[in-house]
Amino acid sequence: KQEVTQIPAALSVPEGENLVLNCSFTDSAIYNLQWFRQDPGKGLTSLLLIQSSQREQTSGRLNASLDKSSGRSTLYIAASQPGDSATYLCAVTNSGGYQKVTFGIGTKLQVIP
Amino acid sequence: DTAVSQTPKYLVTQMGNDKSIKCEQNLGHDTMYWYKQDSKKFLKIMFSYNNKELIINETVPNRFSPKSPDKAHLNLHINSLELGDSAVYFCASSRLRTGRNEAFFGQGTRLTVV
Numbered sequence: 001k002q003e004v005t006q007i008p009a010a011l012s013v014p015e016g017e018n019l020v021l022n023c024s025f026t027d028s029a030i031y032n033l034q035w036f037r038q039d040p041g042k043g044l045t046s047l048l049l050i051q052s053s054q055r056e057q058t059s060g061r062l063n064a065s066l067d068k069s070s071g072r073s074t075l076y077i078a079a080s081q082p083g084d085s086a087t088y089l090c091a092v093t094n095s096g097g098y099q100k101v102t103f104g105i106g107t108k109l110q111v112i113p
Numbered sequence: 114d115t116a117v118s119q120t121p122k123y124l125v126t127q128m129g130n131d132k133s134i135k136c137e138q139n140l141g142h143d144t145m146y147w148y149k150q151d152s153k154k155f156l157k158i159m160f161s162y163n164n165k166e167l168i169i170n171e172t173v174p175n176r177f178s179p180k181s182p183d184k185a186h187l188n189l190h191i192n193s194l195e196l197g198d199s200a201v202y203f204c205a206s207s208r209l210r211t212g213r214n215e216a217f218f219g220q221g222t223r224l225t226v227v
Contacts, residue, residue, distance in 0.1 A: 032215075034215065034216060036218070041223075042220060042221070043203065043218045043219055043220035043221050044203065044205075044218040045218075046215060046216070046217060046218075049215045087154065089156065091156075091216070093216075100158060100161070100169055101146070101158060101205075101216060102158075103148075103155070103156040103157075105153070105154060105155050106154055
């Protein structure tokens, strides 16, 4: 059974700082890993999708890496801004049979102006 | 333009009532999902439909019955609502294919049972 863990649960940083969010998963047989952002009272917005054959993806100030063998992914946010404040969720899609998506509980990020 | 839309956004109802949440996607995806996000913000899959067929059914009470009239719609009907059903329910869709399978989510339906 796939389990996804995100560390830290909460993070508060001053504006402009670079930061790293961590995600680990127990079953390395995955199709892909996706990072989402969730704003309070809102839905989930897809940030980056890393396919199982890839090692990283970049979008603007965001960079996500994937190490399937060790069951880890990191989301790097450069030059953080107050608008980055949100909860960041990691989700893993398993391979084999039906593609089931398992979420971590998220990291709540607060960027202080 | 909304890719995955859910209605209603908020739903307040009394215990014992029956209610439905509707979901529609205009992305041409073949797979749709329902997730429940509890008070601790944990997202857990409930159901998944591929081409209108049920492919994932997690341990969910029989009071929850998904219905997929076509590939673009997956509605969630809940009978005899209980206090513990209060949560935010998210609909999502994706295209099942090797590798990509990027999921897109609706804005959620906040269900409050009183």
